[in-house]
Amino acid sequence: MKKLPIGIQSFEKIRTDNYYYVDKTYFIKKLIDEGGGYYFLSRPRRFGKSLFLDTLRYAFLGKRELFKGLYLEGNWDWDTKYPVIKISFGAGVIKDAENLKSLIISLIRNYSEKEGITIKEELLNKQFYELIEKLSVKYAQKVVVLIDEYDKPILDRIEDREKAIEIREELKNFYSVLKDADEFLKFVFITGVSKFNKVSIFSGLNQLNDITLDAEYSTICGYTQHDLETVFFDRLEGVNLDEVRRWYNGYSWLGESVYNPFDILLYLDKGEFRPYWFETGTPTFLIKLLAEKRFNIIEAEHLEVSEKVLGSFDIDAIYPENLLFQTGYLTIKDKKVINDRAIYTLSYPNREVKISFNDYFLSYLSQDTILTEKNKNRLFYAIDENDFNKLKEIFRSFFASIPFDWYRKNELAGYEGYYSSIVYAYFVASGFNVVAEDTTDAGRIDLTVLYKDRAYIIEFKVVELSSEGKALQQIKEKRYYEKYVGKVKDVYLIGVEFSKSDRNIVGFEWEKAENRG
Structure with missing residues (x-):
């Protein structure tokens, strides 16, 4: 061999x-x-x-x-x-x-x-x-x-x-x-x-x-699916190719998607799914830039940028969107031309990058790796056991772990985007299937978490900007849950209210949607 x-x-x-x-x-x-x-x-x-x-x-x-x-x-x-x-x-x-x-x-x-x-x-x-x-x-x-x-x-x-x-x-x-x-x-x-x-x-x-x-x-660098299955065929016995694709494929430059070679070579050598490429470099400067520019990390799921923003930058004009793409944390998912202007849709290339990037984002915010890891473990067990009391306490722990200085320096802390991005990052970093800004015919769900045969519809509100209790009320009034009724066994509605002054959760309501599917 x-x-x-x-x-x-x-x-x-x-x-x-x-x-x-x-x-x-x-x-x-x-x-x-x-x-x-x-x-x-x-x-x-x-x-x-x-x-x-x-x-x-x-x-x-x-x-x-x-x-x-x-x-x-x-x-x-x-x-x-x-x-x-x-x-x-x-x-x-x-x-x-x-x-x-x-x-x-x-x-x-x-x-x-x-x-x-x-x-x-x-x-x-x-x-x-x-x-x-x-x-x-x-x-x-x-x-x-x-x-x-x-x-x-x-x-x-x-x-x-x-x-x-x-x-x-x-x-x-x-x-x-x-x-x-x-x-x-x-x-x-x-x-x-x-x-x-x-x-x-x-x-x-x-x-x-x-x-x-x-x-x-587009494939001048990187491995295509055909490259993987032909060149390395003698190492693929018993390998779940769909899972390999989900973990490591997905990088695209307007042509066929490719794998990062470093990931594939180490996966074939170790036989274990790990963030091999991500671990070779830490995006500290990029995370700092995201914080400085008040970038909502949820937007990385579906980010639309012009060719001017995507194309190039200089020391005096560095954009988070540009760096996220060029450094490989986001990739091109679609291109469309509107009024002779090219618009690119960016998103995470694969599971490795999505999980690892959000995990690093959390570590940067809390600066307490041990506590962050504990919270991720507790989150998994709370969802697995469908325990909403635990989930409420874990949400509170998320924000309690973030240093006061970070709130003081970032105006974004006063808006739903900041709070929802923290919860989103925890769910993603914990390995859950998360849909951000989930589109329905009545509007957008802030966050949907899919696990086993359940769907969790989550809405976020800041009490200083709206009346208390409005988060859960909005889910019910706009009937967001209908998108998943009949598609999964159980649908749960969760309304979360935050307070800018308290820097934490002040309201947490939930109920189970009636499944008429």
């Missing part, structure tokens, strides 16, 4: 040491057939961007022996070899602009020494230009430039605005060489997690072709 290439970024090692390999070389031929040029691709972390760049590198170097049995073996000009510069900013953490300059100078020096080229220029961007020009002259061929994690130096310092701007300007200076050295360049491919505004990073590089949302390249 072949080995799983967990954590391996080297195409050469995978092909020579008998590892599994999902063939993406068709895309290399497609890129060249379309005329080559300058390409940009944004994908979340651990999606195979580095491995794809490494595959590109060996193709242009003419290493035919590494492509045996792959699509490109019989569809490439192996007699023509090109000099390749591959630069990665993925390793380590960039502290400031000077640290970045030192790193780039070191990378250029290593390439020049390896190629026996003397670099005479002193300025960093001039050194990069000189390296490209002299490589082209030495090999009598145009140069291929591959840049991996182009944005990581900025993201490393995104919370320190001044340093982030200094690093951005240094990178802008460095990347400007690609425009000036056009006559010496055969092919350029740039990858990253985020998509910064082109003017702020790649000023003047007008020919940069962004294939991030090109449906024809």
